[in-house]
Amino acid sequence: MAESTNDQVVVLRAQDIATIIHGVGLDRLMDEMILAIRNAAGNLDPDVTMTMERAGFQYDKPDLGLVEWMPAMELGRTVAIKTVGYHPSNPIQRSIPSVLATTSLHDTSTGALQALVDSTLLTAMRTGAASAVATDILADPKSSVVGVVGAGAQAVTQIHAISRVRPIDRVLAYDTDPIVAGTLANRLPLTIPVDNVDDIGHLVGGSDIVCTATTVDIGGGPVMPDVVHRPHLHVNAVGSDFPGKTELPLSLLRRAMVVPDDTEQCLREGESQRLRADEIGPDLAQLVKTADAFEPARGRLTVFDSTGWSLEDLVAAELMIDHANRLGVGLRTNLQSLPDDPYSPYGTLLGVDQRD
Numbered sequence: 001m002a003e004s005t006n007d008q009v010v011v012l013r014a015q016d017i018a019t020i021i022h023g024v025g026l027d028r029l030m031d032e033m034i035l036a037i038r039n040a041a042g043n044l045d046p047d048v049t050m051t052m053e054r055a056g057f058q059y060d061k062p063d064l065g066l067v068e069w070m071p072a073m074e075l076g077r078t079v080a081i082k083t084v085g086y087h088p089s090n091p092i093q094r095s096i097p098s099v100l101a102t103t104s105l106h107d108t109s110t111g112a113l114q115a116l117v118d119s120t121l122l123t124a125m126r127t128g129a130a131s132a133v134a135t136d137i138l139a140d141p142k143s144s145v146v147g148v149v150g151a152g153a154q155a156v157t158q159i160h161a162i163s164r165v166r167p168i169d170r171v172l173a174y175d176t177d178p179i180v181a182g183t184l185a186n187r188l189p190l191t192i193p194v195d196n197v198d199d200i201g202h203l204v205g206g207s208d209i210v211c212t213a214t215t216v217d218i219g220g221g222p223v224m225p226d227v228v229h230r231p232h233l234h235v236n237a238v239g240s241d242f243p244g245k246t247e248l249p250l251s252l253l254r255r256a257m258v259v260p261d262d263t264e265q266c267l268r269e270g271e272s273q274r275l276r277a278d279e280i281g282p283d284l285a286q287l288v289k290t291a292d293a294f295e296p297a298r299g300r301l302t303v304f305d306s307t308g309w310s311l312e313d314l315v316a317a318e319l320m321i322d323h324a325n326r327l328g329v330g331l332r333t334n335l336q337s338l339p340d341d342p343y344s345p346y347g348t349l350l351g352v353d354q355r356d
């Protein structure tokens, strides 16, 4: 947890996240993230750990986008709130990622801000890690081919995370922007052949695991066809995270066992928004808690409906704070106004005025 005194806030900037990753190692950090999310889901006690569906502002001026907040609380300890912006025009128009995020941690004894954590890379890593948790339970153990539809930032961490739980030796990639698809291999932290395909049906039919991670428009899906596929196909549907924005064909979804990360949120904005509640399977927490019971599911079509769960953000931020404290990384700064006299909000300012 954040080692902050009442008046000191731990700030982890992009450079601090990079220093931690160099110190820990990218593979090890991803392994830790996968384990931490699995443990958090598996030990979830709703009386102790509370998460809320995200909310936010959506707009179409000057460009289509949104800024949302994603809260989670460990009772008696910490509230984590990630603020996340999604602006799909960012990469092409501004050369910055579509998804930008920051997490704040607050002490529930006092309400004091404990930490601010740059969470853009962490969001990509925890999204990959959550898919790896679901994949590890649901995918055929021999899965070796991952197909990605959408080859942007999330595709990188999907492939990386899945490679930590399955013996992946080939990637099939499709993106509506061939330049993005063409650079995917260079953006991966592992050496693995990446075949760029024009025919998405070929990608779906030839993959053991498919990850959809596109910025498809609202109403623009599906991004892949419902074609003949391997009987054990597992799909991580990552890009459906907004009402009306879906990536999978409904016919495929209806045949699958669908595992939402957060059921209420998925019913509103995930793939599950087109399903009835009784067509949806166990959520991620239930899946992890009773993982052995789902071994037979490894032979059938399964879908992880990933909208992004605020618990993952709490876990990711705390993991980084633990490493920061161990490695002595990050700023410790007096960010908050904490006057000596708690009844005197003007505090020393009054003293200065009086001396004048």
Ligand SMILES: NC(=O)c1ccc[n+]([C@@H]2O[C@H](COP(=O)([O-])OP(=O)(O)OC[C@H]3O[C@@H](n4cnc5c(N)ncnc54)[C@H](O)[C@@H]3O)[C@@H](O)[C@H]2O)c1
Residues within 6 Å of the ligand: 086, 088, 091, 097, 098, 099, 123, 124, 127, 149, 150, 151, 152, 153, 154, 155, 174, 175, 176, 177, 180, 213, 214, 215, 216, 217, 223, 237, 238, 239, 240, 241, 306, 307, 308, 309
């Ligand atoms: N589930 C989660 O927890 C989570 C977390 C982060 C991001 N996301 C979502 O994942 C999606 C991808 O995010 P990103 O950071 O990788 O964005 P990105 O901009 O880096 O990449 C998205 C890619 O999708 C491609 N694309 C758009 N429409 C397509 C289509 N119909 N078929 C194939 N490719 C298409 C774009 O050309 C682009 O290269 C976004 O919708 C984002 O909101 C989900």
